[in-house]
Amino acid sequence: NAGVTQTPKFQVLKTGQSMTLQCAQDMNHNSMYWYRQDPGMGLRLIYYSASEGTTDKGEVPNGYNVSRLNKREFSLRLESAAPSQTSVYFCASRGTYSNQPQHFGDGTRLSIL
Amino acid sequence: AQSVTQLGSHVSVSEGALVLLRCNYSSSVPPYLFWYVQYPNQGLQLLLKYTTGATLVKGINGFEAEFKKSETSFHLTKPSAHMSDAAEYFCAVRGSIQGAQKLVFGQGTRLTINP
Numbered sequence: 736n737a738g739v740t741q742t743p744k745f746q747v748l749k750t751g752q753s754m755t756l757q758c759a760q761d762m763n764h765n766s767m768y769w770y771r772q773d774p775g776m777g778l779r780l781i782y783y784s785a786s787e788g789t790t791d792k793g794e795v796p797n798g799y800n801v802s803r804l805n806k807r808e809f810s811l812r813l814e815s816a817a818p819s820q821t822s823v824y825f826c827a828s829r830g831t832y833s834n835q836p837q838h839f840g841d842g843t844r845l846s847i848l
Numbered sequence: 849a850q851s852v853t854q855l856g857s858h859v860s861v862s863e864g865a866l867v868l869l870r871c872n873y874s875s876s877v878p879p880y881l882f883w884y885v886q887y888p889n890q891g892l893q894l895l896l897k898y899t900t901g902a903t904l905v906k907g908i909n910g911f912e913a914e915f916k917k918s919e920t921s922f923h924l925t926k927p928s929a930h931m932s933d934a935a936e937y938f939c940a941v942r943g944s945i946q947g948a949q950k951l952v953f954g955q956g957t958r959l960t961i962n963p
Contacts, residue, residue, distance in 0.1 A: 739891075785949050836882055839884075839892040840891050841889075842889075
C-alpha cells in the first residue's frame with residue numbers, strides 16, 4: 736500500500752544547480768500539493784494542483800516551478816537552487832471532497848550549499 | 849481566510865500523565881479541522897478530523913479532540929501519555945467550501961514524554 740511516494744529521500748546541491756523532486760500517488764486522488772517544512776514555521780504551501788492539468792501558487796512559490804504530469808504525478812523543480820531553499824519538502828494528495836484529509840509522503844531532505 | 853495558532857511550541861509531560869495540546873483557529877466559514885502527528889524523519893500522519901456532527905472526535909493511538917465553536921478551539925488530549933507519543937503534532941484547518949484546497953497548518957507542538 737504505497738500511498739504517496741517521493742524521490743529522492745535526500746539530496747545535496749550546490750548553489751545554482753537545478754533539480755526536480757518527484758511525487759507519485761496511487762490513490763486516484765485529484766488534488767496534489769507541495770509543502771516545505773522549516774523549524775518553527777510549520778508547513779508552508781508552495782504549489783498545488785486541484786486536478787490534472789491545473790496548478791496554482793501557494794504561500795511561498797518564488798524560486799519553484801511545478802508540473803502535473805498526469806493524475807498520479809506532481810513534480811517540483813528548483814531551477815537555480817539557493818541556500819534559502821534548504822528544507823524538507825513534502826508532497827501530499829487528497830480526494831475529491833474538502834472534508835477529506837491530505838495524505839503525505841515521507842519527505843525529501845534537501846540541502847543547498 | 850483561515851489561520852491556526854498552537855499554544856506552546858514544546859510540551860513536556862510525564863509518562864502516564866494527561867496530554868493536552870492546544871489549538872485555536874480562525875475561519876470565515878465553518879471549518880474542517882485536523883490533527884496530524886509527525887515522528888522523526890517521517891511524513892505527517894492523520895490522527896483525527898472534525899468535519900460535521902459529533903464535536904468530540906476520537907482518533908488513533910488513544911487521542912481525541914473536541915471542537916468548541918464558541919471558543920474557536922480544537923484541543924487534542926490523551927488521558928495517559930506513553931513514551932511512543934513523543935513526536936511533533938500539527939493542527940490544521942480548511943474552510944468547508946466545496947472545492948476548497950488550502951489546508952492551513954499551525955506551527956507545531958513538540959511533545960516530549962519523561963519517564
